[in-house]
Amino acid sequence: MTPISGPRVRLEPAHPQRPDQRLTRLRIGIDLGGTKIEGLVLGSGGVEVARKRIATPRSYERTLDAIVDLVGDLEAEAEGTASVGVGLPGTISPATGMVKNANSTWLIGHPLDEDLAQRLRRPVRLSNDANCFTLSEATDGAGRGASVVFGVILGTGVGGGIVVQGRVLEGAQRVAGEWGHNPIPWPQDGERPGPSCYCGKRGCIETYLSGPGMEHDHRAATGQSRTTHEIAAGISSGEPDALGTFSRYVDRLARGLATVVNVVDPDVVVLGGGMSNLPGLASAARSALPMWVFTDEVSTRVVVNEHGDSSGVRGAAWLWPDQREER
Numbered sequence: 001m002t003p004i005s006g007p008r009v010r011l012e013p014a015h016p017q018r019p020d021q022r023l024t025r026l027r028i029g030i031d032l033g034g035t036k037i038e039g040l041v042l043g044s045g046g047v048e049v050a051r052k053r054i055a056t057p058r059s060y061e062r063t064l065d066a067i068v069d070l071v072g073d074l075e076a077e078a079e080g081t082a083s084v085g086v087g088l089p090g091t092i093s094p095a096t097g098m099v100k101n102a103n104s105t106w107l108i109g110h111p112l113d114e115d116l117a118q119r120l121r122r123p124v125r126l127s128n129d130a131n132c133f134t135l136s137e138a139t140d141g142a143g144r145g146a147s148v149v150f151g152v153i154l155g156t157g158v159g160g161g162i163v164v165q166g167r168v169l170e171g172a173q174r175v176a177g178e179w180g181h182n183p184i185p186w187p188q189d190g191e192r193p194g195p196s197c198y199c200g201k202r203g204c205i206e207t208y209l210s211g212p213g214m215e216h217d218h219r220a221a222t223g224q225s226r227t228t229h230e231i232a233a234g235i236s237s238g239e240p241d242a243l244g245t246f247s248r249y250v251d252r253l254a255r256g257l258a259t260v261v262n263v264v265d266p267d268v269v270v271l272g273g274g275m276s277n278l279p280g281l282a283s284a285a286r287s288a289l290p291m292w293v294f295t296d297e298v299s300t301r302v303v304v305n306e307h308g309d310s311s312g313v314r315g316a317a318w319l320w321p322d323q324r325e326e327r
């Protein structure tokens, strides 16, 4: 036994912190949507520590206030300070430093990242929501461990993002990965010039692979107006019209992905958005890829996302990937 003279030495701090809080790097992700703002805190290993959702105010100043309050609430619950990343359906223009292409139009023309950094007294990273989806899946989702991940959003619109070795490839214009407004590759006679797109062009991939695009295609081929949910049910039950629409959808998805593979050559393609829930979509698209890719051995995997609706907000948190970038 070691003799200790004098008053007993107190080794513990007066207010001991739990080891996980003392050592954990906390990351806040904010998903800034048109109707709601979702925030969460990730602790070590990507474990969710806190989460909160609020309605999106419809003015710029009140949106800033709401995000600052949300960060404060999340940090109080997580009992620590965190890095902050924000995902939004839009981007910061490299030319002007202002938000552009946001469907939350009250954000457009404002330096959102700078204003948030000033109010939160720390650097804030912003990225497009499709990039955040891809980063989330590349970090600890369906694309974990892969060097190059192409994330695909197949929803009411079609978008995408590219993550290389855990980092978002933003690009010179910050449009990297936005394949939805490329034209459908290897168009067949019935696909020329293709449906009109809101972007002003015709035959964009989005006009075929979005939810409304599939509904339009089903109506054009069968004369029936069906929702994507009804078509999905028809695919599951083996209904011929629904299966026909599905096979055209898969063929177009494979053609669209093949041009991405020919340029970027990702290890994994992760499918997200509502259409990624179509039964058997990932494996069917994977099977159709070799017909179009410029190689005889396709090793690219095509998989469905793991984090679902949480991918956007998790990816925003992962915009701060490692300790070395802390200030």
Ligand SMILES: [Zn+2]
Pocket (backbone or CB within 6 Å): 180, 181, 197, 198, 199, 200, 201, 204, 206
């Ligand atoms: Zn378009």
